[in-house]
Amino acid sequence: MTTRLREVDVVIVGLGWTGGILAKELSEAGMRVVALERGGMRGTNPDFAIPQIRDELKYAVRNHLMQNPARDTLTFRHSPTEPSLPMRQLGSFLPGEGLGGAGVHWNGVTWRWTGIDHAARSYYEQRYGKSFIPSDMPIQDWPMTYAELEPYYDKFERTAGVSGKAGNIRGTKQTGGNFFEQPRDRDYPLPALEPSYSQILFNDATAQMGYHPFPRPCANASRAYTNPDGSHLGACVYCGHCERFGCEANAKGSPHITVIPKAMAQPSFELRTHSWVTKVMLDSTKKKAIGVAYTDVSTGEEYEQPAAIVALCAYAINNVHLMLLSGIGTPYDATTQKGIVGKNYCYQPGGGGVTLFFEDRIFNPFMATGAFGIAIDDFHANDQFDRAAMSALGGATINVGQSNGRPIGYRPVPAGTPRWGAAWKKATAKWYLRAMNIGVTASNMPNRYNAYDLDPTYKNVFGQPLLRLTYNFLENDKKVIGYVAQKAAEIARSLKPASMTGPGMLGDYNIVPYQSTHNTGGAIMGSSPGNSALNKYLQSWDVPNVFVLGASAFPHNSAYNPTGPVGALAYWTADAIKTKFRNRPGLMT
Amino acid sequence: MKNKNRRDFLKTVGTVGATGIAAAVGGDTSVAGQSPAGSPAGRVLLDPAGGPVSHAYTFLTAPEAAFIEAAVDRFIPADDLTPGGTDCGVAVFIDRQLAGAWGSGDRTYMQGPWQKGVPTQGYQSPLTPAEFFRAGIAATNAYCRKTLQKDFDRLTVEQQNKVLQDMEQGRVTFEGTVPAQEFFNLLLGTAMQGFFADPIYGGNRDKAAWKMIGFPGVIAIYSEHIKTYRNKKYDVEPKSILDLS
Numbered sequence A: 001m002t003t004r005l006r007e008v009d010v011v012i013v014g015l016g017w018t019g020g021i022l023a024k025e026l027s028e029a030g031m032r033v034v035a036l037e038r039g040g041m042r043g044t045n046p047d048f049a050i051p052q053i054r055d056e057l058k059y060a061v062r063n064h065l066m067q068n069p070a071r072d073t074l075t076f077r078h079s080p081t082e083p084s085l086p087m088r089q090l091g092s093f094l095p096g097e098g099l100g101g102a103g104v105h106w107n108g109v110t111w112r113w114t115g116i117d118h119a120a121r122s123y124y125e126q127r128y129g130k131s132f133i134p135s136d137m138p139i140q141d142w143p144m145t146y147a148e149l150e151p152y153y154d155k156f157e158r159t160a161g162v163s164g165k166a167g168n169i170r171g172t173k174q175t176g177g178n179f180f181e182q183p184r185d186r187d188y189p190l191p192a193l194e195p196s197y198s199q200i201l202f203n204d205a206t207a208q209m210g211y212h213p214f215p216r217p218c219a220n221a222s223r224a225y226t227n228p229d230g231s232h233l234g235a236c237v238y239c240g241h242c243e244r245f246g247c248e249a250n251a252k253g254s255p256h257i258t259v260i261p262k263a264m265a266q267p268s269f270e271l272r273t274h275s276w277v278t279k280v281m282l283d284s285t286k287k288k289a290i291g292v293a294y295t296d297v298s299t300g301e302e303y304e305q306p307a308a309i310v311a312l313c314a315y316a317i318n319n320v321h322l323m324l325l326s327g328i329g330t331p332y333d334a335t336t337q338k339g340i341v342g343k344n345y346c347y348q349p350g351g352g353g354v355t356l357f358f359e360d361r362i363f364n365p366f367m368a369t370g371a372f373g374i375a376i377d378d379f380h381a382n383d384q385f386d387r388a389a390m391s392a393l394g395g396a397t398i399n400v401g402q403s404n405g406r407p408i409g410y411r412p413v414p415a416g417t418p419r420w421g422a423a424w425k426k427a428t429a430k431w432y433l434r435a436m437n438i439g440v441t442a443s444n445m446p447n448r449y450n451a452y453d454l455d456p457t458y459k460n461v462f463g464q465p466l467l468r469l470t471y472n473f474l475e476n477d478k479k480v481i482g483y484v485a486q487k488a489a490e491i492a493r494s495l496k497p498a499s500m501t502g503p504g505m506l507g508d509y510n511i512v513p514y515q516s517t518h519n520t521g522g523a524i525m526g527s528s529p530g531n532s533a534l535n536k537y538l539q540s541w542d543v544p545n546v547f548v549l550g551a552s553a554f555p556h557n558s559a560y561n562p563t564g565p566v567g568a569l570a571y572w573t574a575d576a577i578k579t580k581f582r583n584r585p586g587l588m589t
Numbered sequence B: 001m002k003n004k005n006r007r008d009f010l011k012t013v014g015t016v017g018a019t020g021i022a023a024a025v026g027g028d029t030s031v032a033g034q035s036p037a038g039s040p041a042g043r044v045l046l047d048p049a050g051g052p053v054s055h056a057y058t059f060l061t062a063p064e065a066a067f068i069e070a071a072v073d074r075f076i077p078a079d080d081l082t083p084g085g086t087d088c089g090v091a092v093f094i095d096r097q098l099a100g101a102w103g104s105g106d107r108t109y110m111q112g113p114w115q116k117g118v119p120t121q122g123y124q125s126p127l128t129p130a131e132f133f134r135a136g137i138a139a140t141n142a143y144c145r146k147t148l149q150k151d152f153d154r155l156t157v158e159q160q161n162k163v164l165q166d167m168e169q170g171r172v173t174f175e176g177t178v179p180a181q182e183f184f185n186l187l188l189g190t191a192m193q194g195f196f197a198d199p200i201y202g203g204n205r206d207k208a209a210w211k212m213i214g215f216p217g218v219i220a221i222y223s224e225h226i227k228t229y230r231n232k233k234y235d236v237e238p239k240s241i242l243d244l245s
């Protein structure tokens, strides 16, 4: 039996970063908001308390803070001709579950995307001509400019306590910041963190080579901080248990210590945990959502929550799944290239990195934070970088982080070392402290075949079809990685290591080893219903009282991590709902 | 113990009490104890930092335990860096993992239909990890008996190394459901988890693995050290969750 509940103004599906921001903004504006979160309640104390939180096996290997694939997962194939098989265990990416979503166990690298990202098609067409863009690469411009989003980026950086150094304040270049940065209104709320030894070496080497190194912006607080909402963050202690863990020091900008408690303080806000939304309910016209159906996974009871606005904040992957399950918009078909929902799935190619081994240098890899690092953007945000030289679109950042030295996962040894036995032990003991990594993180352009749809065979615990992902790294990605990896290798060689491994070549996408939780696209935003599922306010063209927040809206993936614009767009959408939609419900222009 | 086969040893010691043996072998930190009839092999490990810690295999049968002990001793041979894998508790770790939630398929999508995919599509076996281990051990032993007339744990160290290398390189094919290379990778991966995880799970005894590499463990406040230990070794006695609990 299904229980029908009283109608509210807004129902939010998923309470991570985007859901948290929306929950706070809309409930503070007096709207009646219910958030449905499939996972449980959690907080810093006791859930992230030391010493238990420093358990690599439980959190970093067995993924105890993340989505449980036994209940819901997706199927995966490299191309439409391959059988699609379930991702039976988590690996390549780690979607969150529970209050705060992946926002509690992210690293915190917090970028503003570039002008090139906002103008992805027009930039390449103008600079290189229409024929430079392959015909099977459906890139398109964002429906808003960087300048329009700037105040919202600023808001998110201040909420999350981002540490960094501005490179461009209102058009004036700032020494020490990112030379290629878009103009910002003011500096980051917190100064950059102390660099590690590896980062200093990289900084000096790249500066010497004429590149433009700068501290990567990160939501790991360089000192204690109170954000504009009055939320307190502690100072990061460089503990090296950041990504995949919750922070016991509250030093990582995270929704569970910022926006969510603010929403929970509002009488007009209600949170229901263990509430798994299975569907958005539409009326008979299919143009209007009447609410959502959900199951309380702790009792098995089914509910309907009517609402005037439905906000999907369930993470990029789950948002698309829910749209397809609910019949919102037209599903994309890669064969005919008709339809929209599921289109332009992108990810983040890596694999061009190098590991450097030094006889006489000690890096203490365990003195680490999730996000601090030195990066160069000369092959990415730099619009003068000649893409014709690599005959590919996009680019890659080259960076040195130092996110952890946790020994199940981090045990660098030189190429040719056996994986076990006496020689392996000797090498592991020798090199653990004496290695550093230079990473290459690339953009990912869409391809007509890289897309989601519903799987015809496999089901989740609710008996619903799993999402099916068709995806591979393609020619363009291989060229970008191939080109920028050589630059990374040159930088590495200038440091004269005793030996180095890499750079590797980009092969087929492998869903097993962790790469990043930077899944984008599927419910993309654009200028018209013909090219997108969402308008510039992340509002469904087809069902205008449904908003779809998160990186599912990105038509391509940048070489930057997604959460900067994910957070900025959440504030942007909240603003549009408060100031426009609320007074005049309907499609906003 | 070092060069002695576990099963032979169990035979020799018969019903002598575990503590008695521990005393008899003196400095050795790992001693096989008495195996009550019909139950898994018991084992006593002496905690070098304190008194004896009692362990019993809960999932592995005696022959399976003998296999795992031999394998982890090849992966992590005793040398001046650390004791061997078994003495570091890695076999106990594997047993507990297989007996626990992970072994029974927790956080794994177990619904069919099952098809063999390409390796880049990930784990596709209908077996739980525990069942997969059990089948893998049986298949490896069957292969060893067929080619070398003995179970894996009774081979010489050189023969064991060769079998493991052949499995690792994909040079052997097992009969039955478990692909040799896939089993090897799971076995090695799980052994490494045991060697390097917090000792709270039964492996990495006395934090041997952490001491070997210089990982200081879970006390991790480096706000100042990030500056003062640039290019400088940070020498501390590592601390584990076990130490602090």
Ligand SMILES: Cc1cc2nc3c(=O)[nH]c(=O)nc-3n(C[C@H](O)[C@H](O)[C@H](O)COP(=O)(O)OP(=O)(O)OC[C@H]3O[C@@H](n4cnc5c(N)ncnc54)[C@H](O)[C@@H]3O)c2cc1C
Binding pocket: A013, A014, A015, A016, A017, A018, A019, A036, A037, A038, A039, A093, A094, A095, A096, A097, A098, A099, A100, A101, A102, A103, A105, A106, A107, A108, A109, A110, A111, A243, A244, A275, A276, A277, A278, A313, A314, A315, A316, A318, A371, A517, A518, A549, A550, A551, A561, A562, A563, A564, A566
């Ligand atoms: C290990 C890791 C490291 C990362 N590092 C970085 C980084 O350095 N920089 C960066 O930019 N990004 C990083 N990310 C990505 C970042 O965490 C996400 O971009 C961000 O959290 C997305 O916010 P969201 O609101 O879209 O989703 P989330 O924060 O994940 O929240 C989604 C919520 O929805 C819930 N939910 C899902 N389906 C349903 C349903 N059907 N019913 C009810 N609730 C549901 C989930 O349980 C979850 O709580 C990282 C992610 C991971 C996992």
